[in-house]
Amino acid sequence: MNQQLRPPRRVVADRVTLAHGGGGKAMRDLIEDVFTSVFAPPGMEDQARLMHPSLLEPGAQLAFTTDSFVVSPMEFPGGDIGTIAVCGTVNDLVVGGARPLWLSAAFIIEEGVEITTLRRIAASMQAAADEAGVRIVTGDTKVVGKGSGDGVFITTSGVGVIPPGRNLVAGSVQPGDVAIVNGVLGDHGAAILAARGDMALTTDITSDCQPLNHLMEAVLAAAPGVRAARDATRGGLASALNEIADAAGVGVEIMETDLPLRPEVKGVCEILGLDPLYLANEGTLVLFVSPDQAETALAAMRATPEGQGACIIGRATASHPGTVVMKTVFGGGRIVDMLVGEQLPRIC
């Protein structure tokens, strides 16, 4: 039957049941009513069929990434699991210098999840996709029995194009390069922690989740001397810096006094004994740029909405290769290592 001729499918249930995963009419109702009516993919075949002129440019590279999202709670101040499922994958493309184009979205839904919750998540995903200028072009849903999941898990894969001539690689960072972040640290981790309700903390902190492609394009246009970037998600800034120090065989030195932190985030960390350097972010990246272009990159970042709080936090060094060292407020020093385990469960 021609899809245009039949009335749109509607979900009648209030909650997801195993029937919505059964491959029959209920599943079609769920997919069309809740997901594809919002995402408006370019076709309903079993695969998305895509073309983009930038792929034809000589020297262009395809960038392809995937990430799964299991955050608890699913909805939190500043976003929900749908927002970070889009932003996280977009940003994984962006930090490699890619222009994101298309996403897939696969949902594992636990029996009993409210349909209205799914609608909110789908709306958040589309809003984030619109903000980033990407399309959600293909997807999948599975339903698992009560107790076999925890609400909704989402896996998104992303495809983008790296324009000719761009080569952002962690290993290319040189001693002397300057480290810049685009804004305050730890908001996402602190917001999730407060939203979880275990601690009876009341704060106004909201997650920082946002796509960073517009910011990155602005910076790369102004400062082609950007050598590498990382989004500071799980493991926080500390993990991102350690990855770069390790890959490039350089040391990294940061100044505690230069780290941008909201007083509320500092407060949450004080109370719970956490280190903000390890708190997750979902809209924050750190990049390394050659010293002669550091001010240009900083100015370009600050001219974007996502980079208004940008600042220089440190630099790469020839000494202590592979190690991140922080100068404390007193002028003492300490090593900032990778997390051993997990500071918090399920933050993204």
Next chain:
Amino acid sequence: MNYADEFRDPVAARGVLAAIARVTDEIGATKEKPVHIMEICGGHTHAIFRYGLDKLTPPGLEFIHGPGCPVCVLPMSRIDECVEIAERPGVIMTTFGDAMRVPGHRKSLIQAKADGADIRMVYSPLDALELARRHPDREVVFFGLGFETTTPSTALTILQAAADNQTNFSVFCNHITVPPPIKALLDDPHMILDGFVGPGHVSMVIGVRPYDFIARDYGKPIVVAGFEPLDLLQSVLMVLEQIRDGRAEVENQYSRVVPDDGNPVSLAACAEVYEPRPSFEWRGLGEIDASGVRIRPAYAAWDAEVKFGVGYGKGPRMVAEPDGCRCGDVMTGRIKPHACPQFGKGCTPEMPLGALMVSSEGACAAYYQYGGLRLEEAL
């Protein structure tokens, strides 16, 4: 959090650091013949490394990192018993998160969880009691551990469970007390300590009088300290001034939080619920007289040792520490963490061999994580 920032003011810190250097000089302490000050509490150890304070104090002043990390000193046999209880059918074991990775002889709690035991992290014993209410068909056990800082909350939870007649809840009690191990350290014939920085949060509960014996019987100064960098530095200065002046007193730097007589409500709850054990094993230090508490017979219905028949002293104690592990020597100040042959080799925070590598408050873990030897090599 301006309140905290005031205690991290670099300008004020420089002033105190200069005074520390001056008094260390006046004492005549040098790198070769240093003055040894022990910070008892793991929270202080963590703060020293987190702020790099040991790099800012003069070479004639040496910090010895004390036994005040409850997770670190927990003997392996108690982890084994906790795992054994957790693996019984119908049990939900609840614990503070930092106990999850402590190695037992067979496995840690995190491994037992992966193997299928129902082990859940809680932030308070009251959360465990709430879990018992919601799961009347299950036995909910709280893994009670810690010093006098956490002991009262466990006691109050037991009192609440008794008032509610919540019979499917019990506590596996491993609470320990601060003063006895200090006495054990002072009785060690090889003792080199010149003074102590006393634990702030423990003292909030017990007050400062339980430390009188340190000054009176052993002639050593002790200053109860807060946890901000300036608190710590000021307390160190106060200890040094006592040494210089030939005084041995109990002083309270943290008087904004610590009343001299402690917290009477907490102490009353503890006295109601607990009695001292004849002795308790400390990892790295061995058995120490009257250093732990157990639940009184009147509250046996909420005592997991009674309920599950794993009473302290029933199994073999004093199980040997792993080969080459020198946690005891580090805790008594005989060696620095990196002088242990296993440090950073067979023993890392990822795969801790000895007690002091287990928790971020352990001296070896703090040393490994925040610098110590690696930082000296790096800078």
